[in-house]
Amino acid sequence: MADPVFFELLHAQIVKYVEERQTKDTDLSSLDTIGFTCGYKIIERLTRDWPKFKDELEIVKFICTDFWMAVYGKQIDNLRTNNQGLYVLQDNMFRCLNKIAIGKEHLQVAPLYYTFTCGLVRGSLANLGVHCVVNAEVQNMPSVKFHIQVNRL
């Protein structure tokens, strides 16, 4: 139905809008909120007919495979966990960054482009019952590592 290009352009415009409005250097909370709202709502529709997830790891694996494939056209390249609530998802060719630079150039703009996805993942997990904090780091464009820290009470 809709084309990924259109979504990418919309995402770029949202990033531009937030960047123009931010009063402090690192205030990307509105981007994160937009991502969170989307993730929270979309996961309901995506997993409507899905069999129940056995445990937290199954949920994270779903995000890495089917979810990432549907949203970004590929799966997560590497998943690591310490089995204590910390998961690291590595995408070596993150679609939002792969047209910006390759290597160590322009690293400072990377947060603008991965924050929406951090929110998206956080929102999706939240509606699946996994409450967490999602951050990301970029050392080499366009490879991103998303860190999911699950709140275990």
Add this chain to the structure above:
Amino acid sequence: MSRQTSRLDAKKVNSELFTLTYGALVTQLIKDVDNVDDVNKQLERMGYNIGVRLIEDFLARSGSGKCYDFRDTSEKIQLATRMYLGVSPTISNWSPSGDEFSLVMDSNPITDFVELPDSHMGLKYSNMLLGVIRGSCEMVQLEVSCWFAQDQLKGDNTTEIRVKLLRKLEDSVPAGED
């Protein structure tokens, strides 16, 4: 970890993701900007910025050449709507001079799941689409003006966008997108 075929339809997911993201954006805009007219303008401006880039992707993908007249243009806009929004609009209501037409959609995908509250009746929710049309036409040297003749969000039966050719632009495009 990998599965051969995913049970999720990527195109449908993308479409819904677009709709939800657009909705979240509009909500954020309303929160940031009090005035509904400013929100409308902001949406149109963002649409314009998207349009100037989307046209390149469209031309590359469809392999279209120059349009001979405005009717050609209307057909290309129809094709683009099908490509990017996944709906097939109809072209109708041509003006006698052939410089104005209507793009009629039975369903507007970006307004799926959306209801306009009474307090925001002045909001032109789909204003971004008008900006996209204006921006992409400007990149091919056509200055157009678009507006909503009918809007399903406001209770009409269909969504109708009216597109009017103002003039052909000569040589350079005005500098500065904003």
